[in-house]
Amino acid sequence: MPEIIFKKPDGLTDKPTHYCPGCTHGVAHRIVGEVLDELGIRLRTVGIAPVGCSVLAYEYFNCDMMEAAHGRAPAMATGAKRVCPNSIVYTYQGDGDLASIGGNEIFHAANRGEKITVIFINNAIYGMTGGQMAPTTLPNQVTTTTPFGRDADDIGFPVRMAETLATQSTPGYIARAALAKPKYIIDAKKKIKKAFQYQIDNVCFSFVELLSTCPTNWGMPPKKATDWLVENMIPYFPLGEFKTPEDGPVKISTVTDRPSEHPKGPSVRFGLVHPKDSRIGLI
Numbered sequence: 200m201p202e203i204i205f206k207k208p209d210g211l212t213d214k215p216t217h218y219c220p221g222c223t224h225g226v227a228h229r230i231v232g233e234v235l236d237e238l239g240i241r242l243r244t245v246g247i248a249p250v251g252c253s254v255l256a257y258e259y260f261n262c263d264m265m266e267a268a269h270g271r272a273p274a275m276a277t278g279a280k281r282v283c284p285n286s287i288v289y290t291y292q293g294d295g296d297l298a299s300i301g302g303n304e305i306f307h308a309a310n311r312g313e314k315i316t317v318i319f320i321n322n323a324i325y326g327m328t329g330g331q332m333a334p335t336t337l338p339n340q341v342t343t344t345t346p347f348g349r350d351a352d353d354i355g356f357p358v359r360m361a362e363t364l365a366t367q368s369t370p371g372y373i374a375r376a377a378l379a380k381p382k383y384i385i386d387a388k389k390k391i392k393k394a395f396q397y398q399i400d401n402v403c404f405s406f407v408e409l410l411s412t413c414p415t416n417w418g419m420p421p422k423k424a425t426d427w428l429v430e431n432m433i434p435y436f437p438l439g440e441f442k443t444p445e446d447g448p449v450k451i452s453t454v455t456d457r458p459s460e461h462p463k464g465p466s467v468r469f470g471l472v473h474p475k476d477s478r479i480g481l482i
């Protein structure tokens with residue numbers, strides 16, 4: 200008998216996905232499927248699919264799945280987890296879904312410390328509906344609704360969801376990784392595994408943001424899309440762990456360090472400082 204050394208994880212069904220060639224939604228599915236296998240949790244896992252390109256995720260993940268209305272996956276996950284606390288519950292959501300339409304839902308689920316895991320696919324665009332601007336669209340990025348590029352002075356800067364959620368005092372695991380090249384994908388899988396492990400151990404809310412490509416709506420071939428992600432998205436959305444439950448509660452530190460020659464004069468600014476280090480001390 201030949202030895203099988205590589206195969207599709209049991210965490211994925213046999214159904215071919217509908218994703219465009221080179222889209223990293225498929226990579227995200229693969230590593231989540233592998234993690235469900237490796238942690239031995241597939242048969243007690245409930246996934247919540249979003250609206251967006253991954254609307255059919257319930258066809259691809261080989262665990263119990265439910266479909267949420269746009270942005271409401273954290274609310275459904277909250278219900279599922281509270282009714283069946285021994286289940287492992289995760290949501291899989293895009294940036295239009297999570298950061299825009301469901302911004303309220305994710306903010307409060309994280310703040311309540313729901314013991315769920317959130318896989319957040321940030322591809323800087325509304326993929327499914329034809330490439331409109333998302334909250335995470337980069338400054339000057341051209342989309343169908345920003346044909347001259349996103350004008351941050353007019354419509355604000357991209358939202359950094361991981362950093363925003365990490366400011367909440369409620370303990371949690373909040374991390375960001377990228378689906379671009381093998382070294383980033385290996386790191387992404389480690390963070391996803393860690394996020395599920397915190398849930399298995401009943402520790403905290405866990406959230407992994409995955410920088411992802413949309414070659415179709417970015418208008419570039421897959422290789423160029425991964426390069427674009429590395430060159431443009433990672434500088435604005437830095438990778439790392441922004442909060443772990445071991446850090447303890449986030450503290451606010453207040454400083455008045457704006458230089459006096461600044462046109463607006465000295466001002467109070469706030470920084471968030473963890474007891475152990477100043478990981479999100481960006482004031």
Ligand SMILES: Cc1ncc(C[n+]2csc(CCOP(=O)(O)OP(=O)(O)O)c2C)c(N)n1
Pocket residue numbers: 250251252253269292293294295296297300320322324325326327328333
């Ligand atoms: C309440 C609501 N608003 C808008 C839509 C239309 N809609 C469906 S998918 C989508 C964009 C999804 O983008 P994203 O969540 O970023 O997922 P992606 O396709 O990029 O993976 C929108 C606006 C909807 N279905 N429901």
Ligand code: SF4
Pocket residue numbers: 217218219221222223224252322326327412413414415416
């Ligand atoms: S439109 Fe973009 S996000 Fe959607 S499947 Fe195609 S490449 Fe992926």
Ligand SMILES: [Mg+2]
Pocket residue numbers: 293294295320321322323324325326333
């Ligand atoms: Mg998107």
